Amino acid sequence: MSLQSSLESGKFVITAEVAPLKGTDTTEIIEVAELLQGRITAANVTDQQSSVMRLGSLVVSYLLKEKGLEPVFQMTCRDRNRIALQSDLLSASVLGIKNVLALTGDVASLGDHPQAKPVFDLDSVLLLQVIRRLNEGYDMAGNELKGKPSFFPGAVVNPGADTEAALELQIIKMEKKVAAGARFIQTQAIYDADSFAKFMKRVEGFKVPVLAGVIPLKSAGMARFMNKNVAGILVPEHLIKKMNEAENKTETGIQIAADLMKELKDICQGIHIMAIGWEKKVPQILDAAGL
Amino acid sequence: MLMVTEQKPLAEVSQLIDKCHKVYLIGCGTCATTLHTGGKSEVIEMKRQLEDAAKEITGWMVIPTTCDTLTREALAENTAAIEAADCILVMSCALGVQMVARFSDKPVYPALNTLFLGMEGNPGFLNEACIQCGECVIGQYAAICPVTTCAKGLLTGACGGARGGKCEQQPEHDCAWILIYERLKKLGMLDKLKEAASPKDYSKMKRPRQLELTPL
Ligand code: SF4
Ligand code: SF4
Secondary structure, three states: OOHHHHHHOOOOEEEEEEOOOOOOOOHHHHHHHHHHEOOEOEEEEOOOHHHOOOOOHHHHHHHHHHOOOOEEEEEOOOOOOHHHHHHHHHHHHHOOOOEEEEOOOOOHHHOOOOOOOOOOOOOHHHHHHHHHHHHOOEOOOOOEOOOOOOOEEEEEEOOOOOOHHHHHHHHHHHHHHHHOOOOEEEEEEOOOHHHHHHHHHHHHHHOOOEEEEEOOOOOHHHHHHHHHHOOOOOOOHHHHHHHHHOOOHHHHHHHHHHHHHHHHOOOOOEEEEOOOOOHHHHHHHHHHHOO | OEEEEEEOOHHHHHHHOOOOOEEEEEEEOOHHHHOOOOOHHHHHHHHHHHHHOOOEEEEEEEEOOOOOOOHHHHHHHOHHHHHOOOEEEEEOOHHHHHHHHHOOOOOEEEOEEEEEEEEEOOOOOEEEOOOOOOOOOHHHOOOOOHHHHOOOOOOOOOOOOOEOOEOOOOOOOEOHHHHHHHHHHHOOOHHHHHOOOOOOOHHHHOOOOOOOOOOO
């Protein structure tokens, strides 16, 4: 069943992130696609993640689709203006890609080509509006399309805000994304199910399926790094301790992710696994979580 | 308001003027003086450094406001020393450099990098507050410009990346959207945050821009 039908029929879904690599070698991607096929509903393909230049998300989304794994084409506004964004969306539609995750993207100065000119002609909310307009058969300028797409657009939210202002701003932004046409939401990584449950209470009125983000821990160092550097991620001290003391870090990391997923399962409508290099371990994590 | 400049490294300046033995120096009495990048003492220091590098300085002056058309008169009054030089090195913002070039047939080189139009913001800092987008929208954002001060120029709300009120993308800066939120809250106008934003009309920034002056 497709991501759209699953979500619309209220089913619990699993998605996972796949990151294109730098270069033309797609062996790894294909292996991951074969491994994940049948285990997850759809795979997100990241778009020049962390502003690091790689193989494009459109082509990799297509490759996944050809391998029988439904893609979620991630699209950021960092590298393309409104002409290129709309054109790539039309191309995606022609290639049979339905799901688009609309993101603003990171600034170029954080990536491996810091001298690049950042675009940001649109942002995530405006891109969602454009997708809706294309679905209606018109481009952003109001011109009629000959043949229109039927995208299933999604967006992201970061529930782990650290101040009242930041949290309120996230909730307002999420409302805007839903109003602009987002039909599903994937979140930044969650490590504390209780505070996520509180967030979900706040946004339940938006009536949009939410997939909770999960990043499996690989080490205590990784957890500390994310706590220090990634906004919205807060790995609790007891999990860091557990990773630190673990004899088999891989097993413990997988177990922590699986336990978390069991808790999150009852709070929202799906899990989005961002394995960051551990894509091939996703089936193991799902086994451990009984999903 | 100041046009914010910084001095180019001396090595870069030397490279620019390496074919010129005789140099005429021009500083600016306005922004570059305030910022100590091209005022009288910096011009004298540049003169010393170039002389150490075996250049001959045929003369120098600090024009009150180099970007003003009065620069033409200042150049005319110093024709002899300027004519004797192989090039003019200008220690003002790029507007001043270009104004000098308009009125001189000598090669003209910049000694400064022009950074941004700044105002005193955070104590001890000059901040960029406006990139002259041609369609001012800050009425919607508590008079704080997200086009300029949000790292991604977001018009529809925060990215969710702020940490402790600082921008995720550029931690040395406050998150523009947190500032907008706090100020709207103080004004009792938080509803403004829910207003929709239109995509920016970048045709308003189509370069080069010009405005025809109508006689008063
Ligand atoms: S919106 Fe910002 S950049 Fe545009 S004119 Fe106003 S202050 Fe300047
Ligand atoms: S943290 Fe704030 S200022 Fe920085 S990009 Fe996000 S919204 Fe803009």
